[in-house]
Amino acid sequence: MEASERDSRADRAREAVDRLAADGVDGVALTWVDTSGITRVKAVPLARLPHAAAWGAGAAPVFDTFLVDDGSVLGRFAGGPVGDLRLHPDLDRLVPLAATPGWAWAPAERFDQAGVPHPLDGRWLVRREVGRLGADGIHVRAGFEVEWCVSRGPGDAFTPATTGPAYGMIRLVELAPYLREVLAALAAQGVAVEQIHPEYAHGQFEVSVAPEDPLGAADTVVLAQETIRAVSAAHGLRPSFAPKVVAGAVGNGRHVHLSLWRDGASLMSGGGGPLGLDRVGEAFAAGILDRLPALLALGAPSVASYLRLMPSLWAGAYACWGLENREAALRMIAGPNANLEVKCVDAAANPYLLLAGLLAAGRAGVAAAARLPDPVPVDPAVLAPGERAERGIERLPESLTAAVVAFEADEVLAAALGPAVIDTVATVRRGEIALFEGADDETVVAATRWRY
Ligand code: GLU
Ligand code: MG
Secondary structure, three states: OOHHHHHHHHHHHHHHHHHHHHOOOOEEEEEEEOOOOOEEEEEEEHHHHHHHHHHOEEEOHHHHHEOOOOOEOOOOOOOOOOOOEEEEEOHHHOEEOOOOOOEEEEEEEEEOOOOOEOOOOHHHHHHHHHHHHHHOOOEEEEEEEEEEEEEEOOOOOOOEOOOOOOOOHHHHHHOHHHHHHHHHHHHHOOOOEEEEEEOOOOOEEEEEEOOEOHHHHHHHHHHHHHHHHHHHHHOOEEEEOOOOOOOOOOOOOOOEEEEEEEOOEEOOOOOOOHHHOOHHHHHHHHHHHHOHHHHHHHHOOOOOHHHHOOOOOOOOOEEEEEEOOOOEEEEEEOOOOOEEEEOOOOOOOOHHHHHHHHHHHHHHHHHOOOOOOOOOOOOHHHOOHHHHHHOOOEEOOOOHHHHHHHHHHOHHHHHHHOHHHHHHHHHHHHHHHHHOOOOOHHHHHHHHOOOO
């Protein structure tokens, strides 16, 4: 990072300090998401923001190899007690936290002491993939759906805060002040909510947000999640975004919507491909579909993810695509806002790593002019095994171990993300597999329920 860049970052931060002080802000939370999907934070007093903008706040690189239980492992490229990174806030996203009075937030990008981007930094990886697609004239818009279950009561058991039915108005009425404040806080922070509703599982809700550029979408989902957490706490509630909150029940997804654009025109509708996809849009989708088993190491990265990713729970457990098909891992949504929804992923994913992987897979599909198989118009689980095989519909990996094997064998992801990312992700996944070796479902769910 050039000296002039540091100076201009400090100048911009000084202007922000005045604005935030007038809003009553005393501290700024600088967050990044670790490899196991946990949002970690270092915070600075407001007056220190210009220094952090120019020189970063210190953070150990060991977080790259942290596990869900705060243990850590040692990889070939990351882990261990030595070294220091600098967290530089992205001032474009700096915002007062509406539900955490006195605090502002900015997503941080990790650099080394010399100002060189850290090769495992998720935001940097997304920027690089966006740049690679942009060089081919392709632009992506993305948005995450946030599902969570709300609990009330003491202890670590899950006690649904509302007993109203799935999608039931009872739930909205019972928790109206809470849900209203979720909306108000997100709006105050500039998060464009499109919809909020009670979901299927006990005490479950969902917020969907407007699409934006991929980096913005990943930042937004971090902000939305932590805002919902703060509003929940203020109402004596506890949210769980974990893949599985109650063993055997429907889990929390964190579906990703992707649309593709060239020169302002959608490549997902009005084209000559299947279901109106443009051929480039089709190739992008096919690139993702082909690599879903490997991508699960990024998108369904917890042992608990595989308790969620089961047939007939709307989680998209089969590697296929279909129009509006909620049992397909890739659900095509047609119409004026045509987009592709990746359903098989959850909130244990680091949203930055996941998007970087999805974009890389899509780009490889475009480069190969890949074609999609026939869309699947039914729940694949109701087809006889022979018919599934005939149509080429395969079950996605049924364990984290299987996903990691596919991930490590994937040459496209290796070339796009680089050896440090591949090795560190695989090492962390193996660490969590070992952590839960021999554990029953209840134990896995209990150990992950309040970590996300
Ligand atoms: N909760 C489901 C999941 O685990 C998704 C329900 C829906 O289709 O929105 O992905
Ligand atoms: Mg949903």
